[in-house]
Amino acid sequence: MAFIEIRGISKSYRDLPVINRLSMSVEEHEVVSIIGPSGSGKSTLLRCINGLETIDHGEILIHGDRITGAGVDVNALRRDIGIVFQGFNLFPHMTVLGNVTLAPIKVLKLSMAAAEDRAMTLLTRFGLAEKAKEYPDRLSGGQQQRVAIVRALAMDPMVLLLDEITSALDPELVSEVLSIVRNLADEGMTMLLATHEMGFAREVSTKVCFLCDGSVYEEGPPEQIFGEPTRERTRAFLRNIRDAKRI
Amino acid sequence: MAANPASNDIAGAARRLNIGGMPSPPTALLFAALVLVTIVEAASLYTIAVLRDALLQSGVASWLTSALSGLLILASILIALPLTRAFMRWRDVRRAVASNDVVAARSVRSEAQGRGWIVMGYVFAQFIAVLFAQFLLANNQAVAKTFFFVPLMVETFPLVLKAFWINIEIFTVTEILVLVWGLVVALALLAPGTAGKPLRVIAATYVDIFRAIPAVLMIYLVGFGVPLTGVPILKDFSLITFVIVALTLTVGAYVAEIYRAGILSIHWSQAAAARSLGLSYMQTLRFVILPQGIRQIIPPLLNEFIALQKDTALVSVVGVIDSFNQSMLIATNHYNLSVVTTVAVLFIAISVPQSRFVERMMQRDRARLRASG
Numbered sequence: 326m327a328f329i330e331i332r333g334i335s336k337s338y339r340d341l342p343v344i345n346r347l348s349m350s351v352e353e354h355e356v357v358s359i360i361g362p363s364g365s366g367k368s369t370l371l372r373c374i375n376g377l378e379t380i381d382h383g384e385i386l387i388h389g390d391r392i393t394g395a396g397v398d399v400n401a402l403r404r405d406i407g408i409v410f411q412g413f414n415l416f417p418h419m420t421v422l423g424n425v426t427l428a429p430i431k432v433l434k435l436s437m438a439a440a441e442d443r444a445m446t447l448l449t450r451f452g453l454a455e456k457a458k459e460y461p462d463r464l465s466g467g468q469q470q471r472v473a474i475v476r477a478l479a480m481d482p483m484v485l486l487l488d489e490i491t492s493a494l495d496p497e498l499v500s501e502v503l504s505i506v507r508n509l510a511d512e513g514m515t516m517l518l519a520t521h522e523m524g525f526a527r528e529v530s531t532k533v534c535f536l537c538d539g540s541v542y543e544e545g546p547p548e549q550i551f552g553e554p555t556r557e558r559t560r561a562f563l564r565n566i567r568d569a570k571r572i
Numbered sequence: 573m574a575a576n577p578a579s580n581d582i583a584g585a586a587r588r589l590n591i592g593g594m595p596s597p598p599t600a601l602l603f604a605a606l607v608l609v610t611i612v613e614a615a616s617l618y619t620i621a622v623l624r625d626a627l628l629q630s631g632v633a634s635w636l637t638s639a640l641s642g643l644l645i646l647a648s649i650l651i652a653l654p655l656t657r658a659f660m661r662w663r664d665v666r667r668a669v670a671s672n673d674v675v676a677a678r679s680v681r682s683e684a685q686g687r688g689w690i691v692m693g694y695v696f697a698q699f700i701a702v703l704f705a706q707f708l709l710a711n712n713q714a715v716a717k718t719f720f721f722v723p724l725m726v727e728t729f730p731l732v733l734k735a736f737w738i739n740i741e742i743f744t745v746t747e748i749l750v751l752v753w754g755l756v757v758a759l760a761l762l763a764p765g766t767a768g769k770p771l772r773v774i775a776a777t778y779v780d781i782f783r784a785i786p787a788v789l790m791i792y793l794v795g796f797g798v799p800l801t802g803v804p805i806l807k808d809f810s811l812i813t814f815v816i817v818a819l820t821l822t823v824g825a826y827v828a829e830i831y832r833a834g835i836l837s838i839h840w841s842q843a844a845a846a847r848s849l850g851l852s853y854m855q856t857l858r859f860v861i862l863p864q865g866i867r868q869i870i871p872p873l874l875n876e877f878i879a880l881q882k883d884t885a886l887v888s889v890v891g892v893i894d895s896f897n898q899s900m901l902i903a904t905n906h907y908n909l910s911v912v913t914t915v916a917v918l919f920i921a922i923s924v925p926q927s928r929f930v931e932r933m934m935q936r937d938r939a940r941l942r943a944s945g
Binding site: 408 | 841842844845846847848849850851852855859860863864867
């Protein structure tokens with residue numbers, strides 16, 4: 326039994342189908358990169374997994390337990406599934422420490438001291454300890470995104486969803502964020518990342534899924550997808566990326 | 573050559589920047605300023621003379637009158653100062669032109685012109701002041717005596733001030749109630765899901781109706797109507813309680829809309845981030861959306877409060893003896909409206925500092941926005 330099992334899910338915004346009978350599975354400690362042209366449903370897929378979007382058809386299971394459909398406690402679900410967004414989405418009225426401790430205190434009911442302890446440990450580990458008392462608008466984009474990752478990690482999630490987390494960053498800030506992800510991958514954190522960083526996807530993932538028109542068009546180990554893709558549209562996509570010197 | 577600009581581009585060196593040659597001094601502007609200053613100065617001196625006569629007639633000590641007139645004359649001729657400076661710069665322009673120094677000529681010309689316009693601005697302001705003084709002095713100072721009869725104002729001030737406390741009491745209590753009530757209505761306006769729909773409809777209907785009804789009508793209906801119905805308990809409340817309820821209902825509808833706008837101004841991605849961490853709908857509202865939304869709405873909220881403070885004068889329609897009602901009673905007795913002016917001054921005194929405070933706050937917010945953007 327796979328850790329995350331996605332079975333034939335579909336999702337439309339009004340008449341626009343975004344995800345179309347998509348199926349895939351993720352094993353524990355796997356790092357799955359989701360690549361594909363924009364509009365192929367990468368972000369929506371991630372948002373469906375933690376219940377930020379409801380699906381129209383199909384089902385998603387975690388450890389065999391169905392997490393979609395009526396009656397699921399999404400608040401409880403989201404405690405264990407962390408997500409990091411492209412736009413960081415830090416809370417601008419709180420300090421870094423406030424951002425990181427809010428959910429542990431209010432959701433996990435940790436004491437203030439315990440939450441701050443946990444937050445400081447994580448911030449120190451990712452080189453952000455001296456930024457704890459700063460407000461987000463005083464940080465660089467890279468620092469903000471690292472704080473957003475720490476905020477998700479502070480909930481001690483079972484799986485981390487990373488939604489194009491470097492797309493809004495200046496090029497020179499990308500590596501500091503990616504090194505955190507690499508670090509987490511080495512540690513065995515289960516992750517799904519929607520990404521345009523092909524080189525990084527190739528290096529860090531155990532599996533790559535190429536999404537096209539809302540379903541998995543081709544999947545396999547990174548060497549296969551990037552080295553010898555078997556299907557036409559995967560090849561065309563990677564050719565374009567190569568022509569743009571982005572790989 | 574001019575017929576073929578492309579050839580100029582190729583030639584490169586042929587094209588020259590043209591920002592005008594040697595400037596001419598702004599003679600017309602400065603002489604217009606001189607004429608206007610002369611006219612306004614003459615009008616000022618005439619008005620000061622009339623004012624002096626009026627003061628002497630009303631028995632103000634002659635030394636005081638002379639001192640006052642002297643001060644006013646001195647103030648009125650201060651306007652000649654920027655004018656002389658403008659003319660000095662004008663002379664500098666001519667000198668620079670004579671010595672064929674384009675850069676210096678441009679710079680002093682711009683200074684001369686700037687000073688010329690400054691004089692124009694001051695002349696305009698002084699002209700308005702003279703007009704106002706003439707209005708007060710018109711018809712043997714009838715205007716001044718009707719609206720600004722100082723002895724009566726001083727004599728009745730304690731009475732009016734005491735009545736003004738009623739206004740303060742009404743708006744302070746109303747503001748506190750409105751802050752809570754407006755938030756309740758705003759949350760009802762934004763109640764989620766199908767279950768929240770009835771609540772949304774009720775809240776929207778309330779806002780529509782109470783924003784449409786004039787505040788004075790609400791005060792009248794509640795203040796006179798509820799005691800008339802004789803409903804037990806309700807009818808025994810004081811008149812002030814009724815007007816506070818009426819104002820809270822009216823202003824609450826506006827404030828609910830302000831709250832709602834503040835909440836909606838927070839980008840949905842903030843809610844997405846909060847919910848993705850496992851925070852519930854109410855926790856997201858309480859810890860993430862409201863704290864940010866309220867910051868946004870403080871200026872419009874304070875503006876609404878200033879409007880409310882002025883609306884407390886409407887309670888006179890149901891017979892509450894507030895400052896306005898009190899002043900009307902005195903005005904009728906003395907056949908003079910100066911006491912009403914006292915009330916106006918009191919309202920100005922509380923309103924202006926708040927307006928300035930709001931402005932400063934908005935300025936600070938804009939500055940911060942620019943800094944972070």
